[in-house]
Amino acid sequence: MPWDWEEYQQTQEKIPSFIKKWQEKCKQWKKRIKLPLILLILLLLWLISGIYIVSPDEVGVVKRFGKMVRVTMPGPHYHLPYPIETVLKPKVTKVRRIEIGFRTVSVGPPAQYRSVPEESLMLTGDENIVSVEFIVQYRIKDPVAYLFNVKDIPETVKDAAEAAMREIVGKTPIDEILTVGKYRIQQETKELLQKILDRYNAGLKVVAVQLQDVHPPKAVMHAFKDVASAKEDMNKFINEAEAYRNDILPRAKGKAAQIINEAIAYKETKIRKAKGEMERFLSRLKAYKQAPKVIKEQIYLETMEKILAKTKEIVLPEKIEKIILPLGEKTLLKETKEK
Amino acid sequence: MRYFFLILLIIFAILIWQSVFIVDQTQQAFLLQLGKPIKKVFGPGLHFKLPFVQQVMRFEKRLLEYDAAPAEILTKDKKNLVVDNYSRWRIVDPLKFYKTVKTIQGAQARLDDIIYAQLRIELGIHSLTEVVSEKRSELMEKVTQRCNKLTAEYGIEVVDVRIKRADLPPENEKFVFERMRAEREREAKRYRSEGKEQAMKIRAAADRERAVILAKAYEEAERIKGEGDMEAIKIYAEAIRQDPEFYAFIKSLEVYQKVFDENTQLIITPQEPFMRFFFKTQKNN
Numbered sequence: 167m168p169w170d171w172e173e174y175q176q177t178q179e180k181i182p183s184f185i186k187k188w189q190e191k192c193k194q195w196k197k198r199i200k201l202p203l204i205l206l207i208l209l210l211l212w213l214i215s216g217i218y219i220v221s222p223d224e225v226g227v228v229k230r231f232g233k234m235v236r237v238t239m240p241g242p243h244y245h246l247p248y249p250i251e252t253v254l255k256p257k258v259t260k261v262r263r264i265e266i267g268f269r270t271v272s273v274g275p276p277a278q279y280r281s282v283p284e285e286s287l288m289l290t291g292d293e294n295i296v297s298v299e300f301i302v303q304y305r306i307k308d309p310v311a312y313l314f315n316v317k318d319i320p321e322t323v324k325d326a327a328e329a330a331m332r333e334i335v336g337k338t339p340i341d342e343i344l345t346v347g348k349y350r351i352q353q354e355t356k357e358l359l360q361k362i363l364d365r366y367n368a369g370l371k372v373v374a375v376q377l378q379d380v381h382p383p384k385a386v387m388h389a390f391k392d393v394a395s396a397k398e399d400m401n402k403f404i405n406e407a408e409a410y411r412n413d414i415l416p417r418a419k420g421k422a423a424q425i426i427n428e429a430i431a432y433k434e435t436k437i438r439k440a441k442g443e444m445e446r447f448l449s450r451l452k453a454y455k456q457a458p459k460v461i462k463e464q465i466y467l468e469t470m471e472k473i474l475a476k477t478k479e480i481v482l483p484e485k486i487e488k489i490i491l492p493l494g495e496k497t498l499l500k501e502t503k504e505k
Numbered sequence: 506m507r508y509f510f511l512i513l514l515i516i517f518a519i520l521i522w523q524s525v526f527i528v529d530q531t532q533q534a535f536l537l538q539l540g541k542p543i544k545k546v547f548g549p550g551l552h553f554k555l556p557f558v559q560q561v562m563r564f565e566k567r568l569l570e571y572d573a574a575p576a577e578i579l580t581k582d583k584k585n586l587v588v589d590n591y592s593r594w595r596i597v598d599p600l601k602f603y604k605t606v607k608t609i610q611g612a613q614a615r616l617d618d619i620i621y622a623q624l625r626i627e628l629g630i631h632s633l634t635e636v637v638s639e640k641r642s643e644l645m646e647k648v649t650q651r652c653n654k655l656t657a658e659y660g661i662e663v664v665d666v667r668i669k670r671a672d673l674p675p676e677n678e679k680f681v682f683e684r685m686r687a688e689r690e691r692e693a694k695r696y697r698s699e700g701k702e703q704a705m706k707i708r709a710a711a712d713r714e715r716a717v718i719l720a721k722a723y724e725e726a727e728r729i730k731g732e733g734d735m736e737a738i739k740i741y742a743e744a745i746r747q748d749p750e751f752y753a754f755i756k757s758l759e760v761y762q763k764v765f766d767e768n769t770q771l772i773i774t775p776q777e778p779f780m781r782f783f784f785k786t787q788k789n790n
Binding site for chain 2: 229230231232233234249284287288289291293294295313314315316317318321322325326328329332333336337340362365366367368382383385386389390392393395396397399400401402403404406407408410411414415417418419421422423425426428429430432433434435436437439440441443444447448450451454455462465466469472473474476477478479480
């Protein structure tokens, strides 16, 4: 191309020098180049201005005289220069985020948030009030719909999200919202929000609805906390009772074992003693049978010896009918037999 | 000559400028010919018109928002609700639209009247719980459809009317908070008393179990002792049977030995067997 050089020259011109040399240059150019040539160069530049590059996270949407004509994928492309065609490049992979019920004041760390009560306080299914703070993440599903169907997308998503969340929360009792129902609420809100946005044909996909902070309103917070501590108290009482049971039952079992062992010991002792005594008796009996009179006498005398060694005795004369003596408490009165 | 050419060029450019117009993808347009609308709606793209006598009127084709100010509405059960609704609408017939409301602001004022009136009617025949939870979506659907019928003459389609917020007015909120607090207090009380009750049951059961364990042990113990006693008696009987006489003799002596102590006074007569020698010796002397 013979024009490249000229082009280069033109673009390389520095402005101050350009102004200084303007007159001179003009004369030179006038001599050398004719008007059509200049026009041709301008035309060329104008045509080149139609080159555009679509980044990997974008798509290109080309409009010809305002009418959407084609969608282009990432990479370099060409469109007819302005004002015939123009290109819009929405970021289709970017996940956008909306905060409802709170605003991030500073990203931190530590992050700081500010509550927006008029957004977060809502009625529950059992006519209680609960504070729900959540975020919505969404991205572009259909770039053409996104660009041309709905005015003010963020506002639209926010309105729809609020309406959806309140509709779902409005069907759910407060206890469920505060405890086990969170996941379900997220899912249902997400589905409902998607349905609403599809109805508007907004070309958006709801990536997630995430509950951030769900709590009872400040005015009743204390009562709710007390319920939690009451539950703990309940468990404490029960645990204490269990501990009491675990303390006394083993002891009772021990005591029972002790009682039974004592009884066994008693039985054993009793039997052994009986056996022993009887052994002794039988051996004495054996001896006695060999010489009854003698042995009996001997045993008698032995015993008397022991008794008389201890006691005080009174010897009475032979023949006595009856006698009354002021004796001590333990008195054995033996009547004498007549011979 | 050259100037003339230039002027011609400029005139030509203006003519072209005046006889084409561009409508964006987000717009729809029609032409006014000397102030009178021509019944043809143009979509996006490049179109031609007569220069000077025709003027382009462009209107939004996109979905537009309309967010009403919150308003207090009375439900069927005579409860106040602060309803904040929003709506999404679009211009479907720009000609009608232009004839009636002219501008978006005008349309919004009209929408405000229509939607608010319809909401009032619809909410007035439902109770608060129906509005908040049970029939929320179908209610909104109904309002949307009715509004649609009414807005058709303005060239407007109402795509959606939604209750964004339905809250209680502040004075009613206080009552709700009171009730919530009372409910929670009741619940807390219930938990505590339930805990106490359970604890008492556990303790009582434990006490009972302990008593039963011990009683069983005593029963068993008595039985065992009885067995021991029986066994012993059998042993005694077995042995004694061989010579009761002799046993009685021995046992008696043992008893005497045990019973008599240093405080016992014995009165002994000479007939006492072991005394016989004693007296005999005396006589013999």
